[in-house]
Amino acid sequence: MHIPDEILLELVDPATGEPVGPGKIGEVVVTLPNATYPLVRFGTGDLSISTDEPCPCGRSSSRLVRIVGRIDQVTKVKGMFVHPEQVEQIEKKIPEVESLQLVITRVGHEDQMTIQAALKSTASHSDELRSRISEVAREITRLRGEVVFVDRADLAGEERKIVDKRKWE
Ligand SMILES: [Zn+2]
Structure with a gap:
């Protein structure tokens, strides 16, 4: 275009x-x-x-x-806008990853981002991979997140790249 x-x-x-x-x-x-x-x-x-x-x-x-x-x-996390496309950008940069999902929660007054990572069957969990996912996510979203390895079946709703669990009271 x-x-x-x-x-x-x-x-x-x-x-x-x-x-x-x-x-x-x-x-x-x-x-x-x-x-x-x-x-x-x-x-x-x-x-x-x-x-x-x-x-x-x-x-x-x-x-x-x-x-x-x-x-x-877009979802606002710690004042930053996060978009599903960014999650896809992270996925594309890490060949071991089958699917990623960002889960946003709030602890006290702080937003927390957890990166749920389902890996391809050929890949295995490692600290190196964990820190690589976290680093790429930070590069793209400018946010720090904790990486948790999960089974693909544990991702809440296949298509949802960002799950916002914060309660707005
Ligand atoms: Zn052209």
């Missing part, structure tokens, strides 16, 4: 409104300098990722890789 020259398109961090770089998830914000119907920094509510890598078609304008979801799918 190339961005037409007449549109100013920004991807911004939903929390801070600051622009995010290529490869990072941000909300699509559009400015359209059209005389009859101008839009100024219109937040679409769609989350996307941009890339500045050269396109096979030869055009050099920047482009969106894909729409990754809606802003209402």
Whole structure:
């Protein structure tokens, strides 16, 4: 998806409104300098990722890789927005992992993130793998989480990448 020259398109961090770089998830914000119907920094509510890598078609304008979801799918943990797509990014970086699920709980006034990791049958549990998962998760979500190895059957609902167990009272 190339961005037409007449549109100013920004991807911004939903929390801070600051622009995010290529490869990072941000909300699509559009400015359209059209005389009859101008839009100024219109937040679409769609989350996307941009890339500045050269396109096979030869055009050099920047482009969106894909729409990754809606802003209402994000979960706020310790002030950071976490999106299911980020969990998929973590999965892709660790070949031993079959499926990951983030479980968010609250202890006192603190959010806690537990990373439940179901491994492929060929992989085995190790401290090295545990710290690698934790490190990649921190790189992508900017959050620390405790890694727990589980059986795939123990993941609550196959498709749910983030389970929010916090009680809001
Ligand atoms: Zn292209």
